[in-house]
Amino acid sequence: MHTVESVERIYSRYSGIYDLLFGKIFHSGRGQAVEMMDLSLGDRVLEVGVGTGLSLSFYPRNCKVTGIDISEGMLAEAEKKVAEEDLRHVSLQKMDALDMEFADDTFDRVLAAYVVTTVPDPIRLVREIKRVTKPGGRFVLLNHFQSTNPAFGWIEHVISPLTRRVGFRTDLALDDFARMADLNVRLIKSVNLFGHWKTVECVNIK
Numbered sequence: 563m564h565t566v567e568s569v570e571r572i573y574s575r576y577s578g579i580y581d582l583l584f585g586k587i588f589h590s591g592r593g594q595a596v597e598m599m600d601l602s603l604g605d606r607v608l609e610v611g612v613g614t615g616l617s618l619s620f621y622p623r624n625c626k627v628t629g630i631d632i633s634e635g636m637l638a639e640a641e642k643k644v645a646e647e648d649l650r651h652v653s654l655q656k657m658d659a660l661d662m663e664f665a666d667d668t669f670d671r672v673l674a675a676y677v678v679t680t681v682p683d684p685i686r687l688v689r690e691i692k693r694v695t696k697p698g699g700r701f702v703l704l705n706h707f708q709s710t711n712p713a714f715g716w717i718e719h720v721i722s723p724l725t726r727r728v729g730f731r732t733d734l735a736l737d738d739f740a741r742m743a744d745l746n747v748r749l750i751k752s753v754n755l756f757g758h759w760k761t762v763e764c765v766n767i768k
């Protein structure tokens with residue numbers, strides 16, 4: 563099982579080539595996830611696991627966006643984008659999403675894009691997201707979940723120990739996860755290649 567420290571090491575190691583590997587191919591999902599957040603003027607937005615900042619250009623400039631990540635290498639790439647694109651409404655911080663320093667009920671909207679399957683404890687991640695999201699606020703989880711097709715699902719279960727070595731798991735089933743994390747799901751949309759990834763919009767009921 564990976565730890566927060568091992569995840570940090572893995573992502574810092576390939577931060578320099580991350581955009582090349584996972585930029586274009588997963589980009590439409592990022593845009594659709596931000597659209598699903600349905601942002602309003604002045605919203606306080608948190609992106610957990612912001613990585614190299616590939617979602618940042620999608621946020622309207624009239625929101626106040628905070629991006630956190632555990633990997634300094636990934637954050638360094640995100641800082642470059644903030645500077646190059648003059649994203650003054652964005653601030654970045656190194657922080658563990660499983661133990662956030664923010665006060666309760668800080669944010670109107672939260673996004674976790676391709677993050678729930680990279681953390682050692684996805685249930686705890688959701689608990690933290692709920693804590694820092696205002697009551698009635700929303701959060702969007704963009705991710706690949708284990709296929710409901712028995713054959714594909716079995717393959718994803720078998721390869722998961724291998725994919726964990728490069729920073730993510732493939733065996734998290736959305737139904738189980740939604741039940742265990744007590745998600746109040748409002749909407750699910752299929753995105754990216756063949757619709758194999760989902761944007762899951764949740765309402766934060768406390």
Ligand SMILES: C[S@@+](CC[C@H](N)C(=O)[O-])C[C@H]1O[C@@H](n2cnc3c(N)ncnc32)[C@H](O)[C@@H]1O
Nearest residue numbers: 573611612613631632633636658659675676680
């Ligand atoms: C697959 S990348 C996704 C990056 C970005 N959201 C994107 O759209 O490409 C997962 C990111 O989550 C970060 N991450 C993993 N565990 C974390 C934790 N416990 N706290 C904060 N960030 C974490 C990793 O460092 C990495 O940048």
